[in-house]
Amino acid sequence: MSYETVIGLEVHVQLQTRSKMFCGCPADYQYAPPNSRVCPVCLGLPGSLPVINRKAVEYTIMTGLALGCRIPEYSKFDRKNYPYPDLMKGYQISQYDLPLAEDGLLEIEVDGESRSVGVMRVHLEEDAAKLMHFPGEPGGPYSLVDVNRAGSPLMEVVSAPDMRSPEEARAYLVTLHSIMQYLGVSAGNMQDGNFRCDANVSIRLEGSQEFGTRTEIKNMNSFRSVYLALNHEVDRQKRILEDGGRITQETRGWIEERGVTVSQRSKEHAHDYRYFPEPDLPPLRIEKDWVDEIRSSLPELAGQRRGRFVEQYGLPLYDADLLTGSRAVAEYFEDSVSLGRASCDDLAAYSKNISNWILGDLSRLMNLENLSIGEVKVRPAHLAELQSLIDSGTLSNTMAKTVLEEAFVSGEQPGKIVKDKGLSQINDSSIVDSAVTQALADNPKAVADFIGGKETAAKFLVGQVMKITRGQAKPDLVQELVQAALETERDG
Numbered sequence: 001m002s003y004e005t006v007i008g009l010e011v012h013v014q015l016q017t018r019s020k021m022f023c024g025c026p027a028d029y030q031y032a033p034p035n036s037r038v039c040p041v042c043l044g045l046p047g048s049l050p051v052i053n054r055k056a057v058e059y060t061i062m063t064g065l066a067l068g069c070r071i072p073e074y075s076k077f078d079r080k081n082y083p084y085p086d087l088m089k090g091y092q093i094s095q096y097d098l099p100l101a102e103d104g105l106l107e108i109e110v111d112g113e114s115r116s117v118g119v120m121r122v123h124l125e126e127d128a129a130k131l132m133h134f135p136g137e138p139g140g141p142y143s144l145v146d147v148n149r150a151g152s153p154l155m156e157v158v159s160a161p162d163m164r165s166p167e168e169a170r171a172y173l174v175t176l177h178s179i180m181q182y183l184g185v186s187a188g189n190m191q192d193g194n195f196r197c198d199a200n201v202s203i204r205l206e207g208s209q210e211f212g213t214r215t216e217i218k219n220m221n222s223f224r225s226v227y228l229a230l231n232h233e234v235d236r237q238k239r240i241l242e243d244g245g246r247i248t249q250e251t252r253g254w255i256e257e258r259g260v261t262v263s264q265r266s267k268e269h270a271h272d273y274r275y276f277p278e279p280d281l282p283p284l285r286i287e288k289d290w291v292d293e294i295r296s297s298l299p300e301l302a303g304q305r306r307g308r309f310v311e312q313y314g315l316p317l318y319d320a321d322l323l324t325g326s327r328a329v330a331e332y333f334e335d336s337v338s339l340g341r342a343s344c345d346d347l348a349a350y351s352k353n354i355s356n357w358i359l360g361d362l363s364r365l366m367n368l369e370n371l372s373i374g375e376v377k378v379r380p381a382h383l384a385e386l387q388s389l390i391d392s393g394t395l396s397n398t399m400a401k402t403v404l405e406e407a408f409v410s411g412e413q414p415g416k417i418v419k420d421k422g423l424s425q426i427n428d429s430s431i432v433d434s435a436v437t438q439a440l441a442d443n444p445k446a447v448a449d450f451i452g453g454k455e456t457a458a459k460f461l462v463g464q465v466m467k468i469t470r471g472q473a474k475p476d477l478v479q480e481l482v483q484a485a486l487e488t489e490r491d492g
């Protein structure tokens with residue numbers, strides 16, 4: 001029998017605000033010593049009162065707008081009650097029936113085909129504290145609580161059950177992640193938990209209109225884990241149905257090391273959250289003018305930028321796609337091009353060269369050192385300079401690669417590296433000429449071979465000249481002079 005997969009994703013995005021969601025504590029908990037970013041509000045002490053972080057609301061509206069959502073005029077916060085040691089107040093302030101944004105769409109692309117995935121809502125809530133468990137410790141087992149994270153602003157983006165494969169789910173996450181990055185609302189690091197995803201998945205017989213019973217998978221901390229967990233879960237559900245069994249609605253945890261999902265809690269044990277409006281906070285009325293202002297300040301997103309890169313710089317779609325995958329890389333490219341474009345006459349060719357450097361050698365070096373583009377010492381001005389050294393004939397492509405590697409380590413300007421190392425390409429035909437004479441004198445057998453009709457011997461001699469000039473001679477000049485010298489030997 002043939003089944004159809006149905007997936008809906010709930011993504012939690014930590015917002016990059018200066019202070020926490022409902023208090024003035026700095027939100028930089030990740031880099032702070034445990035329990036150093038706390039106050040009566042985020043510790044949940046009785047009598048303390050929350051105050052709404054305006055920036056977090058703005059970021060959520062911004063995200064909603066970027067996802068094509070409606071921003072309702074009224075919104076409010078609600079209490080979601082459940083007891084857990086990481087929840088300082090015994091409830092989480094969240095949003096229940098009046099989220100900040102509703103009914104959006106996210107355009108995704110899989111195998112060259114576009115699809116829209118519905119975004120049901122975007123709402124704002126607070127994060128919980130962090131528990132660390134020490135089961136095998138002497139004096140244990142015990143757990144420690146770090147309250148730094150408690151009360152950090154967390155935005156939740158809930159998709160409609162519109163995805164039909166793990167590939168689509170992955171594309172949705174990658175696209176959403178890119179949007180967060182472009183908007184600058186989140187650090188968006190999955191490893192650090194800035195961007196966390198719960199995946200709901202069910203299967204149904206092909207052609208069926210009703211949804212099957214779903215399970216919810218948690219604990220994935222990379223795009224790859226989400227993809228693997230979904231594949232595993234779809235297979236697991238298929239096997240159960242094919243054996244005549246039934247799917248239980250439950251929460252399952254992904255165990256990365258074993259590549260499986262395991263049951264964490266079933267629907268029968270599901271919490272009754274007893275939501276009610278947060279009495280300590282006023283409801284929000286979102287002014288239309290404010291929304292318009294935020295809308296007009298939305299930055300260009302990856303999809304738009306990709307199209308513009310093709311139009312404006314004549315880049316192949318493939319390059320444009322890769323370059324715009326990250327906002328920082330896209331900006332690095334544009335900066336490099338704009339710094340060098342004055343001295344080039346073919347913008348498309350120049351842009352393609354810059355793109356090749358970024359996607360080729362620079363990316364390779366970055367991967368080796370595990371660096372992001374922002375951390376690289378080669379800045380756009382360096383790259384533009386490197387390309388101009390090639391365009392002016394000072395450097396061959398091969399030499400430029402060496403200079404790039406050097407600059408990558410030292411952060412030195414390419415022009416200075418060329419000077420210090422005496423690297424510039426030899427254009428002077430008298431210097432190349434004497435190298436050719438030497439190569440021919442040193443290799444009488446190759447010369448004889450050429451005269452005997454073996455044309456490939458010329459290639460060998462070109463290589464010898466390059467060696468003598470330490471790779472600095474201009475290759476086409478060498479070729480020309482070797483050929484001429486050999487012909488003179490043969491004919492005269």
Ligand code: ADP
Pocket residue numbers: 006007008009010158159160161162200201202211212213214
């Ligand atoms: P709850 O209130 O239990 O969290 P929601 O209706 O808010 O449920 O849906 C939570 C997530 O589950 C959404 O992303 C939604 O798309 C997804 N979802 C709902 N039903 C299904 C289903 N049958 N199969 C897969 N995903 C589903």
Ligand code: MG
Pocket residue numbers: 010
């Ligand atoms: Mg939910």
Ligand code: ZN
Pocket residue numbers: 020023024025037038039040041042043151
């Ligand atoms: Zn606080």
